[in-house]
Amino acid sequence: MNRKEIGERLRIAREECMYSRQKAANYADVGTTTLQQWETGSREASIETIGKLAREYGVSPQYIIFGDSDSGVSSTPRTDYAIDKPDDDYVYVPAYDVEVSAGAGAVCLGESEASKYLAFRKHWLTARGLNVKSLAAMFTKGDSMTPTIPESAVVVINRDQTKPLDGKVYVIRIEDRHYVKRIQWLIGGGLRLISDNKFYDPLDITKADMEATNIEICGQVIHASYDLPD
Known part of the structure; x- marks a missing residue:
């Protein structure tokens, strides 16, 4: 060096x-x-x-x-920075203090303002056809999505992708709780929320439940980053 x-x-x-x-x-x-x-x-x-x-x-x-x-991502508290600086090689994705449950559920801690920003290479977003203004980052809690997404990971969601596709991973808000789960459509219009960790049983949401309950597809998970164990 x-x-x-x-x-x-x-x-x-x-x-x-x-x-x-x-x-x-x-x-x-x-x-x-x-x-x-x-x-x-x-x-x-x-x-x-x-x-x-x-x-x-x-x-x-x-x-x-x-x-x-090419692929490194780092967190930064520089909330005064624009989300996309024209003279910078990076774009900055807002991260919210929302614990996304990868287990039994975690109460939303508030998402009105970003607590920090995550820096990504511009060419990485361009190669994937992503719009930085549609991205948001959250923090996972629990182990139900292991090995795909371990506990204490950062997940980035594409908020433009809110129509669930079979087999894809999404952040779903149910009342005041957020979950990260794999999606499968059910006959009749309901959704099955699947954990990659087979220890956890799937959760079925009927079409009637979806219409009667405060449920929102926040976006598709397009990236996860995490530290390797010591």
Whole structure:
């Protein structure tokens, strides 16, 4: 790894998210002189520190270290950033503090405003024909969709895709709870919500239930990201 190139990318990422050197140094719990040495390449930051700063700046650690990242996604609290900056290689998908149940159900924590944004490469969205303004991210809880989606994953949904297709995975809101499940249409117009973890039984919703109950298809799950276990 080239320390000067890594330092230059650290500096550029910091300046692009409009962090002062003092603010970034405070976040990394170091002095401004140390941060300056990292950015000039005269001193090497640890991998852990690079990862911490990269996530704060809204870029992937792979970008800082290697100069490129085709699929990396990183969370960032930069809620002041536009969702799509014309001079940026990234687009920013809003993430909501809504626990999407992958188990027995989780009460919605509120979804009126995004709590943070997730950064994705523009060409990744373009290759898949996705519109960033139609995307939203939520956080899973429970293990009923393992191994497809593990617990504590981030799922991104396409809110344009709200008409269920057999075999696809969706986020469904039932009253004040959100679920991530695989969908199967039932004879008569109902839906079967299927867990990929065979320990959990399917949940059938009749057409009458759908008409009488506050049920909403929030969108199709098009991406999931998660940390590998230690």
